[in-house]
Amino acid sequence: xxxNQIIILAIxxxxxxxxxxRFLGALxxxxxxxxxxxxxxxxxVAYSTLAALLGRIIIFPAGVLADADIIIRLIVLxxxxxxxxxxxxxxxxxxxxxAILLSVLTSI
Amino acid sequence: xxxxxxxxxxxxxxxxxxxxAIPLAACFVALGALLKDAGLNIQQSAASSFFTYALPGxxxxxxxxxxxxxxxxxxxxxxxxxxxxYPMTVSLFPLLKHKSQPRWKYYLSCHFLAxxxxxxxxxxxxxxxxxxxxxxxxxxxxxTWTTAxxxxxxxxxxxxxxxxxxxxxxxIVNPVYFFCMMIxxxxxxxxxxxxxxxxxxxxxxxxxxxxxxxxxxxLTAGSISYLFGVRDGS
Numbered sequence: 001x002x003x004n005q006i007i008i009l010a011i012x013x014x015x016x017x018x019x020x021x022r023f024l025g026a027l028x029x030x031x032x033x034x035x036x037x038x039x040x041x042x043x044x045v046a047y048s049t050l051a052a053l054l055g056r057i058i059i060f061p062a063g064v065l066a067d068a069d070i071i072i073r074l075i076v077l078x079x080x081x082x083x084x085x086x087x088x089x090x091x092x093x094x095x096x097x098x099a100i101l102l103s104v105l106t107s108i
Numbered sequence: 109x110x111x112x113x114x115x116x117x118x119x120x121x122x123x124x125x126x127x128x129a130i131p132l133a134a135c136f137v138a139l140g141a142l143l144k145d146a147g148l149n150i151q152q153s154a155a156s157s158f159f160t161y162a163l164p165g166x167x168x169x170x171x172x173x174x175x176x177x178x179x180x181x182x183x184x185x186x187x188x189x190x191x192x193x194y195p196m197t198v199s200l201f202p203l204l205k206h207k208s209q210p211r212w213k214y215y216l217s218c219h220f221l222a223x224x225x226x227x228x229x230x231x232x233x234x235x236x237x238x239x240x241x242x243x244x245x246x247x248x249x250x251x252t253w254t255t256a257x258x259x260x261x262x263x264x265x266x267x268x269x270x271x272x273x274x275x276x277x278x279x280i281v282n283p284v285y286f287f288c289m290m291i292x293x294x295x296x297x298x299x300x301x302x303x304x305x306x307x308x309x310x311x312x313x314x315x316x317x318x319x320x321x322x323x324x325x326x327l328t329a330g331s332i333s334y335l336f337g338v339r340d341g342s
Contacts, residue, residue, distance in 0.1 A: 018190045030214075048327075051303045
């Protein structure tokens with residue numbers, strides 16, 4: 001198959017595989033009441049799944065992040081969370097700082 | 109049809125001290141460069157962010173293309189990594205429901221569901237009258253989605269100028285932003301437990317299965333926190 005066709009098929013497959021979860025979510029939401037126990041469970045599972053994904057990204061990253069040492073990744077994450085807390089939950093400063101700190105620490 | 113005042117209020121969440129624009133830009137610029145590496149042209153890269161708009165899935169696609177995986181394998185791997193969008197939608201949309209609003213708004217705007225837009229909506233929905241929450245959500249979603257598409261194009265264009273140290277720096281921005289947002293959301297014991305357990309179980313389960321880890325870790329940590337809440341009476 002022509003590589004261009006493979007790329008187009010891959011984009012379609014990725015988009016459909018992603019939209020299924022969103023669409024099913026919207027469909028299920030019609031039947032779920034925001035004050036129900038089921039909603040509460042979904043809410044906690046959503047936060048846990050997100051946290052699991054982020055924990056995985058920091059500890060076992062895919063792609064370029066793997067080139068930075070795990071200790072460096074953890075130092076950057078923990079110091080940025082600390083900045084976030086002391087800066088009264090400002091998100092812009094810790095995020096910009098994280099990129100600069102990681103670039104500096106990896107280039108030493 | 110759409111309350112424009114509320115829509116723009118949602119769109120405005122792109123600016124200010126809690127802005128998701130910087131982390132979104134950082135990760136989609138890096139993605140744009142990666143898509144170019146994976147052999148996509150500029151139109152295909154924009155189409156990927158336009159139609160998929162879910163970074164972990166797009167990363168899986170790019171990396172799978174680089175190693176020559178089959179389309180079926182890409183589909184399954186992306187479905188597994190993006191399955192989190194299902195519980196995320198179910199834990200947001202019931203909060204935005206109103207009987208006066210047409211259903212198409214929900215089915216169309218579910219495409220805007222991503223970690224950044226979800227965290228912002230969960231953080232701010234209470235400030236909006238229930239009747240117009242869906243319009244507010246559409247504003248947030250439209251803003252984050254277009255930011256992702258535009259910055260993918262920027263990343264593609266700048267790919268040759270981005271050295272490895274810059275790409276590594278960009279790659280950390282997103283997890284740092286999401287971790288900070290989640291810590292900001294830890295306003296009760298159940299959610300705090302769900303987040304802490306999830307963070308621990310995600311990497312632990314990854315040691316046993318790289319594909320199913322996130323799904324199982326999320327289900328396990330979420331259910332334990334739920335049972336803890338039931339026992340606690342909250």
